[in-house]
Amino acid sequence: MAHTILHKADTRGKADYGWLKSSHTFSFGQHYDPARIQFGALRVLNDDWVNGGQGFGEHPHDNMEIISIPLEGALQHEDSMGNVAVITSGEIQVMSAGTGIYHQEFNKNKNEPVKFLQIWLFPNQRNVEPRYQQQRYDxxxxxxxxxxxxxxxxxxxxxxxxxxxxxxxxxxxxxxxxxxxxxxxxxxxxxxxxxxxxxxxxxxxxxxxxxxxxxxxxxxxxxxxxxxxxxxxxxxxx
Incomplete structure (x- = not known):
């Protein structure tokens, strides 16, 4: 019989900074639940809402596969590899952080929120050369x-x-x-x-x-x- 673990929506960790509202399926930032650290290689599943014109300033990552899936609106991305891009609903973005990368991401639109999933997976290779990719799937x-x-x-x-x-x-x-x-x-x-x-x-x-x-x-x-x-x-x- 399959082993199952249920995470109801209202049991997720919550963060509300005004410009950012986020629900954390797993422990993240100031939210820590020792029973909910990860599911196998899936380490982060954040359900983010960012107000118009707001976003995350430049910050580092390393040795993590970082995936963003916009659900509504448009997310602007810039990174230390020189990538400047906008991702919208119907697209998926991935960064293999590898040896280290800096990036920032903001709501492209001033007058409407952007909603997106931020997902982190542990990689099976460490210290790879950082890479960026985005693709439309809809x-x-x-x-x-x-x-x-x-x-x-x-x-x-x-x-x-x-x-x-x-x-x-x-x-x-x-x-x-x-x-x-x-x-x-x-x-x-x-x-x-x-x-x-x-x-x-x-x-x-x-x-x-x-x-x-x-x-x-x-x-x-x-x-x-x-x-x-x-x-x-x-x-x-x-």
Missing amino acids: DRLVPNQFTQILSPSPDDDGVWIYQNAWFNIGKLEKGTKIDYQFKNNNNGLYVFVLKGDVKVNSQILNERDGLGLSETDLAAIEMLTDAEILLMEVPMNY
Whole structure:
């Protein structure tokens, strides 16, 4: 039987700085919960809201795979590699921080908030040369199917990272049923519900709930309403 861990939306850590409102699935910043440090290689899952024109000033990262997925609005990115870019809903961005990188990110728009997921994964290679990549995926979405947006291979669909992880995203109609087959039997799957209500195996999940599955290789997913879901398959031992 699969091992499961349920994270209801209202049990997440909260941060409110006025210009920034964030919900932390795992321990982050001033929020520390010894029972919720990570799920395998998945270390951070932050659900961020940033007010118009505001953002995060220049700060460093190293030896971490850092993924941003905008849900609404536009996020401006600048880094020490010389990248200047704007990412919007329907795109995914990744930085392999490696030996070290500085970056800053701001809400591109002055009059509306930006909402985005900030996700960190531990890498399977340390001290690599830092790299940046962004890609649009919404033009590849197929109704009632999951679309791969991240993998370990530059030759596969989506962006790639230094970890044996796969991300899929889907917009699915009520009544749709999909069996997700794990890419690697030693991996776990973290299901994060962006919108709607779903059932994963026998567990009902609502908007912004998360469910971690391990010690299995299959997840039976059923849409109880129209829903949007992010699937993150990650190594449990890395």
